[in-house]
Amino acid sequence: VVTCAHCFAVSISRVVTNSFLILTCSACSLIHNVRLFLMMVFKMGKSFLRTLPSFQRRNYCNELDRKKQQFDKVTHVIFDMDGLLLDTEKVHEQCIGAVMKKYGKVFDWQLSLRILGASEKDGAEILIDEAQLPLTVEEFIKETAEYELEQFSQCNLMPGAERLLKHLHNCNVPMALCTSEREEYYLLKTKRHQQLFRLLNHRVCVPNNPEIKRGKPYPDCYLACASRFPKPALHPSQVLVFEDSLNGTLSALRAGMQVVMVPDSRMDEEKRRLATYSLQSLDQFKPELFGLPAFPSSSGSE
Numbered sequence: 001v002v003t004c005a006h007c008f009a010v011s012i013s014r015v016v017t018n019s020f021l022i023l024t025c026s027a028c029s030l031i032h033n034v035r036l037f038l039m040m041v042f043k044m045g046k047s048f049l050r051t052l053p054s055f056q057r058r059n060y061c062n063e064l065d066r067k068k069q070q071f072d073k074v075t076h077v078i079f080d081m082d083g084l085l086l087d088t089e090k091v092h093e094q095c096i097g098a099v100m101k102k103y104g105k106v107f108d109w110q111l112s113l114r115i116l117g118a119s120e121k122d123g124a125e126i127l128i129d130e131a132q133l134p135l136t137v138e139e140f141i142k143e144t145a146e147y148e149l150e151q152f153s154q155c156n157l158m159p160g161a162e163r164l165l166k167h168l169h170n171c172n173v174p175m176a177l178c179t180s181e182r183e184e185y186y187l188l189k190t191k192r193h194q195q196l197f198r199l200l201n202h203r204v205c206v207p208n209n210p211e212i213k214r215g216k217p218y219p220d221c222y223l224a225c226a227s228r229f230p231k232p233a234l235h236p237s238q239v240l241v242f243e244d245s246l247n248g249t250l251s252a253l254r255a256g257m258q259v260v261m262v263p264d265s266r267m268d269e270e271k272r273r274l275a276t277y278s279l280q281s282l283d284q285f286k287p288e289l290f291g292l293p294a295f296p297s298s299s300g301s302e
Helices: 002-051 054-068 089-102 109-115 120-131 137-148 161-170 183-189 191-197 220-227 246-254
Strands: 076-079 175-179 202-205 239-243 258-261
Touching: 076 220, 089 120, 089 137, 109 120, 120 137, 161 175, 161 191, 175 220, 183 191, 183 202, 202 220, 220 239, 220 246, 239 246, 246 258
Parallel strands: 076 175, 076 239, 175 202, 239 258
Antiparallel strands: none
């Protein structure tokens, strides 16, 4: 009897154990299948984005951002100039490239990225050091200026610049300019667009302001520019800065401000993400995202 009872207990134990294993395997199988399905959907989504050209991918993601993001409301706006309002960066690159070519050196995108937004002096120091040029800072600036003076008087506006400045002015939004360019170059570059640039409350040309000890990417110039409004913003985050360069973007962010970046198309995605918001062109900007008045519907903004 004892033997039979023992065998019966062992049999029952095996049945229960096997049933549990079957149920467990079924549950694991279900979980595994669900995971496979989710991974497949995720890969399909990534594949879809990869099939789009890079500019369309950014547009697609930006459209999603516009629907889900609402940035802090701003009251004041500051613009960079070169490469943002005026199409001058290509001229800069050509002129610097011509000087470096004289000494058997090449001015590539990586070097350009390092000096974009930097002051004239800082940029010259970086290039002389990196390329081992047999020039002093003053000599390099002088040689570059000889090329630039011939071309800067013909600068064109960047797409969307005129529309945005006029709209903000009509809506009584205080605006200013903060540039690493010298005053005399500012006057030369804006010669054909003086009426538009008069819409700005004031400008800060960093080399002509000795009280600004450090240029971009340090925050000094944007803090100084923001403080010169007749009625400054209550908090730095209420100031919206438009920039095209990495150095300028870092400068404004370190000043506690929000930044819309409109970078060179060669700028990689990782650096673009440092800004509060990134666009391909000022034409794409939606003022209402930052609590500013929207463009009139008749302007074709939508």
